[in-house]
Amino acid sequence: MDVDTRLLRYFVVVAEELSFTRAAKRLYVAQPSLSRQIRQLEARLGADLFTRTSSAVALTAAGRALLPAARRQVAEWQESVRLVRTAAAAERNVLRIGFAATGGGDLARRARSAFTRRYPGVTVEPKRFEWGGEARAVRDGLADVAYVWLPAELDGLCSEVVATERRWVAVKTTHPLASREEVGIGDLRDEPLMWTRVAPPEWVDWWAVNPRPDGSEPVWGPENANVEEMLEHVATTSGVCIGPESMKSFYVHPDLTWRPVVDIEPLRIALAWPEHSANALVHAFVEIVRRLA
Amino acid sequence: MDVDTRLLRYFVVVAEELSFTRAAKRLYVAQPSLSRQIRQLEARLGADLFTRTSSAVALTAAGRALLPAARRQVAEWQESVRLVRTAAAAERNVLRIGFAATGGGDLARRARSAFTRRYPGVTVEPKRFEWGGEARAVRDGLADVAYVWLPAELDGLCSEVVATERRWVAVKTTHPLASREEVGIGDLRDEPLMWTRVAPPEWVDWWAVNPRPDGSEPVWGPENANVEEMLEHVATTSGVCIGPESMKSFYVHPDLTWRPVVDIEPLRIALAWPEHSANALVHAFVEIVRRLA
DNA sequence: CGCCGCCATACGTTCCAGGCATGGACGTGG
DNA sequence: CCACGTCCATGCCTGGAACGTATGGCGGCG
Structure with missing residues (x-):
């Protein structure tokens, strides 16, 4: 049966x-x-x-x-499934590094360089996932290791915070806030905020700073699944979005201006990999990132 | 996925x-x-x-x-699957006893009486299976315990031989061998023998005494899945079949005559139940059969 | 060089998961 | 006591997947 x-x-x-x-x-x-x-x-x-x-x-x-x-x-x-996918990757002698949007930012690029220098025969495959999908990707065996934006569900994974980034807000260049040097979360009270249904509600709430310090709920704007969609929305509708500082330099967009949000907690970026991983490359990579962090 | x-x-x-x-x-x-x-x-x-x-x-x-x-x-x-089916039976407070054809013969009936006397609240459900299907039925959770005709695959089961029966041969009443008091396996050299594809080849060969003491292979007759079909074939074609002694009294057929085959090994009947069975009724039943055996 | 064995592809059929609409049983509140 | 809402079951239709038969392409072997 x-x-x-x-x-x-x-x-x-x-x-x-x-x-x-x-x-x-x-x-x-x-x-x-x-x-x-x-x-x-x-x-x-x-x-x-x-x-x-x-x-x-x-x-x-x-x-x-x-x-x-x-x-x-x-x-x-x-x-x-995880075992099989991991075995397939290992046979091809590749290391699949998962991330969403800007992932580990600058640290990620330095780590990759160092790793490639140390293991020139290994192919590094960067794998981009949608909002909040990095941790699941590791659990599902679609990546061997990943830069995970916290908060995230880390069951079954080993993880270590390796970086933090201040959060910035993106607004249209014509937006009043674009003329300010920096903004506070209170300034975003009435700005429609981008959100996504592909990540869990806790993730969305953390990024949206929901509830706000004054107890209010953000105004919700259009929904999106990844950075590109999000920035397109900000550039063409009335909403704003919050992202890590590295997003400012990784995703240049002519119609957008980035400003630091000074009074909210920064993004913590963790490196995560499967518990009981027998993949030596993973452990070597973790060690390299740890040293650079 | x-x-x-x-x-x-x-x-x-x-x-x-x-x-x-x-x-x-x-x-x-x-x-x-x-x-x-x-x-x-x-x-x-x-x-x-x-x-x-x-x-x-x-x-x-x-x-x-x-x-x-x-x-x-x-x-x-x-x-x-076995667990679920066992749990369903336990909830109905029944004991499902598997067997094929005449199963445990007379012992089975005495054991059932004794069990019912001892556990009047429990419903006994005799479950008939096709040739060689008793052991699988226990493994699949379709029976809680079974009388198994050896040889049989008993992986994952506890078992105990509880009876043996001489083997007899059934022939048409008009058949020359019907006039003999008893026969030897050599007398069946040219008689087409019933067989089945629902049981494994070893099972079929054991019943057919293949190879024969003289090294020959039996002549194969029609195929069947259970006693009734088998006896119908014997009664209406030119073949013969071999069965345990109890078949003579359990399946009366006007056109058939049963005769003992004196020079082949007897059938061994085992009682079998799942390893690690937590069902108290099963153990009680085993104990009763063991005492009566 | 031609045949044979083995895996892949093409096409038609059947079956099942899925959706929507609806029926029947039960509980609740006016 | 009835009307309504809630919940699970049933009927009907559609799209997709699994299966079989027929056939193609490729390599090995006589």
Whole structure:
């Protein structure tokens, strides 16, 4: 009897929510589809997993037996994927360095140079991910090591803060704030702020400084998935965006002006890599970054 | 990223055979289908698992990394299925006793009576399986305990031989051998013998006494999946079949005559149950059978 | 040099996950 | 007591994926 890990994930969520409707929302599928899939899983197992009434859903003994096993299966498959991708990269003798936007900034370039000098035979593959995707990339085996912007979910990863950067705000060159030398977070009270749905809410809130020191919530502007989209929005709509100082020099844009925001905490940049990594190149790279930091 | 355990099984077989054509045969699918599925798995992993030329297939580093993980995943899912089914049965307070054909014979009935006397609240569910399917049924969680006819694959199971039965041969009442009191295996030299493809070859060979003491191979008759089919064939074609003594009294058939085969080894019947079974009823049942044996 | 074995590609069919609309059971509040 | 809302199940349709058959391309071997 075969299963798809997707079915197991579905089952786990229904078991956690004890509601098909809520679970369907969390899984971004329609409730009827979810109902049918679970029914099918039950049919193939030859055992009911839930008792359903129109007012309550509960696990059966069989369901309780499956829940931890299903969680484990899903986790182990994720781990297998990471292993396979890591092995493929190792065979090609490459080191894949993940980052989002400007990643580790200047430190990253110095580290890469030092690493290439030390290991001339190894190909370095910089891998750019969307907002908040660096840590997941390492977990999923799409990168061997990554510069991660905190806050971030670092479960299953080793990490070390290697740099901090002050945060700046980008505004259109014609914007009143463009004439100021520096700004405070209070000055951005009524400015629509860029945001993204690809990163978790905590990440978005941290960048948006939400709630603001005065307790207010930012005004939300257009949504975007990466730097380029974000800067395009700022350049052509009425909003502003906040980014690390390095963004000013990495992404030049004729219509934008960058100004430091002096009264908010700086960005902390961590280097992250998988726990139990057997990849010697990763450890060598970590050591190099650590020395340069 | 999701996978079906079916895909993992496919991958394992290709990795074992190092040939898509041979693997496809073993898996009972067409070779192009198998090729495509493996390609798709590679695409989703973002890594090649095999290097293919028209003359050889070999694992890549990624493939070598996946192989043990895939084997483990498949095995763990099998185990999960068993757990779930066992839990469902336990919740209904039933004991599912697996067997094929006459199973444990007279012992089985005495054991069931004794068990029911001792545990009047427990429902006993006898579960009949096809030739050689009893042990697999326990492994798959379709039965809690089973009478298994040896030889059988008992990996992952505890077992204990609890009975033996002489083997008899069934012939049409009009058959020359029907007039004999008893027969030897040599007398069956030219008689077409029933066989099955649902049980493994070793099982079939053991029942057929293949090779025969004189080194010859039996003449093969029609194929069947269970007792009823087998006896129907014997009653209506020219073949014979061999079965345990209890079959004579459990399956009465007007056109058949049973005669003992005096010079072949008897059937050994084992009781088998899952290793690490936490089911108290199983252990109680085993104890009862052991005492009666 | 021609045949054969092996993997890949093309095409048509079948099946299933997914979405939307709706039905039926239950609980709640007016 | 009824009306309404909530929740799970069912019916119907669509798009995609898996499978089979037929066929192409490539390398090895007689």
